[in-house]
Amino acid sequence: MAMAAAVLLAVAAAVVMVEVAAAATYTVGAPDGLWDMQTDYAEWVKTKTFHPGDNITFTYSPELHDVVEVTKAGYDACSSANNISALRTGNDVVPLTAAGTRYFLCGLTGHCGNGMKIRVDVVAAASSAPGPAAGPASLSAAVPTSASRAAAGVAIRVAAASLLLHAARRRQLAFTTRASLVLRACVATFGVLASFVSAAYVCSMYTLLFSRMLVSFIFSQQAGQQRINALARSIT
Structure with a gap:
């Protein structure tokens, strides 16, 4: 929840920065x-x-x-x-x-x-065409716009990565639930199969397969979380 809130705040801040760079809103008579x-x-x-x-x-x-x-x-x-x-x-x-x-x-x-x-x-905004005396002031004026757009792009990527990570966690939960049901069914077959050794072997193979897939899910989520953290730090 904390990461989701941070992502939403970052996106909102980026959107505000882009809007401020593009246009202004004045409340008549204020402040x-x-x-x-x-x-x-x-x-x-x-x-x-x-x-x-x-x-x-x-x-x-x-x-x-x-x-x-x-x-x-x-x-x-x-x-x-x-x-x-x-x-x-x-x-x-x-x-x-x-x-x-x-x-x-x-x-x-x-x-x-x-x-x-x-x-x-x-009044029309100043022309962006290069003039005969373009100096440091005109160059520095363009910096906030490009910086705000870059921040907005990073924030959008953070939000997208967060959504993908959330989807991966949902898939892991669904997988774990299904694996638990399969293993329970496997254990229940102990009294049905003719050979206890055969049943134990089948169950152990299922357990090994599910364990490897679960570890893969966990490493994938950790990599995704690290990516989100890196993108979030690049905004500040």
């Missing part, structure tokens, strides 16, 4: 506020840079507010008429799929006028 009438969203967006692939999350009480995406004209006039979309779950995740400007406001009467609106400028 000082949320989607409310107290937060200054013009100031909040100044500290953020949004790229295609990022997400913004509106967190609020659906009994008190909503989220309406509007055009620039609707944003300037604080009007939710002819809106693009309306969200009312209280935990609305909006994907920023392309570069451009998005406008959001609260559609309840008076809320937008009290500052409950936000303009989100989504």
Whole structure:
């Protein structure tokens, strides 16, 4: 159980690292506020840079507010008429799929006028094409992404190896159960076979065969466990 928990934690950490490297999720107004009438969203967006692939999350009480995406004209006039979309779950995740400007406001009467609106400028990520002055900074920026992908690959291999080891242990249990039944049947034949020596020989052969197979199972599991431990250590 401890190894399975460690594997799951490693996979989860790797997935998070890959997601962080690829995109970001911003909770509107956080950490000082949320989607409310107290937060200054013009100031909040100044500290953020949004790229295609990022997400913004509106967190609020659906009994008190909503989220309406509007055009620039609707944003300037604080009007939710002819809106693009309306969200009312209280935990609305909006994907920023392309570069451009998005406008959001609260559609309840008076809320937008009290500052409950936000303009989100989504800018394209920097080009990956080599420039004339590519320096150490640009090279170091690429390191987290490659490292996170490598960690994710190792974590996935650890999870796969753990599953295979678990399956091997189940096969060993099933084999042991069947071997026990066969040996019991063999012993029961002592009173039936004409020759006690013949019965003992047959049973001893079965016992030797089953013992060798059981030892093979054990060595295979030990090798698998060592492989998992080595992969897990390579993550850290």
